[in-house]
Amino acid sequence: MYLTQEKPYRPLLIALIFLTLPLALLLHEIITVGLFRHSGLLLTFQDGQLRQVAGWDDAIVWFICGVFGFFNLMIAGGLTKLAYKKMMRRHFRYALFLSGAAACAAALVVIILESLLGSAALGGMRQGGIFLYALSVWILAMLTLPRQLTRAQEQPIIFHKMKR
Numbered sequence: 001m002y003l004t005q006e007k008p009y010r011p012l013l014i015a016l017i018f019l020t021l022p023l024a025l026l027l028h029e030i031i032t033v034g035l036f037r038h039s040g041l042l043l044t045f046q047d048g049q050l051r052q053v054a055g056w057d058d059a060i061v062w063f064i065c066g067v068f069g070f071f072n073l074m075i076a077g078g079l080t081k082l083a084y085k086k087m088m089r090r091h092f093r094y095a096l097f098l099s100g101a102a103a104c105a106a107a108l109v110v111i112i113l114e115s116l117l118g119s120a121a122l123g124g125m126r127q128g129g130i131f132l133y134a135l136s137v138w139i140l141a142m143l144t145l146p147r148q149l150t151r152a153q154e155q156p157i158i159f160h161k162m163k164r
Contacts, residue, residue, distance in 0.1 A: 021069065075105045078105065099135070
């Protein structure tokens with residue numbers, strides 16, 4: 001398989017590992033605080049001003065972030081392998097397929113966490129969290145999937161001498 005890049009899916013893997021959860025959190029804050037003026041996970045809207053929510057210095061919060069990061073690492077690896085096997089390019093349909101697979105994987109993680117920790121483990125963010133995770137995967141896939149791929153072997157061009 002000849003590819004225009006040496007490792008075309010490495011940017012996708014790096015973006016999915018390191019940027020999916022922060023992008024989903026940023027999208028949640030924009031929608032919750034920016035549009036609806038409710039209290040978000042990081043910021044709250046009080047007395048006409050934005051303020052940081054207390055509690056982010058707690059060790060339990062960072063442990064939960066680590067658990068989500070671990071599950072995100074597994075999902076990102078699976079999505080990158082899926083994109084490599086299907087030779088996905090930067091098209092809307094491929095990014096939508098990846099975001100759907102991410103939503104299914106995130107729903108499975110949510111079911112596992114809720115069965116282990118109880119229904120209040122995610123704080124009522126089940127559907128919204130899955131949607132924002134899938135949306136962030138779609139955005140990152142549209143930005144980092146390779147533009148061109150081909151399965152054709154590299155064929156050298158040979159010039160033959162003209163016969164008279």
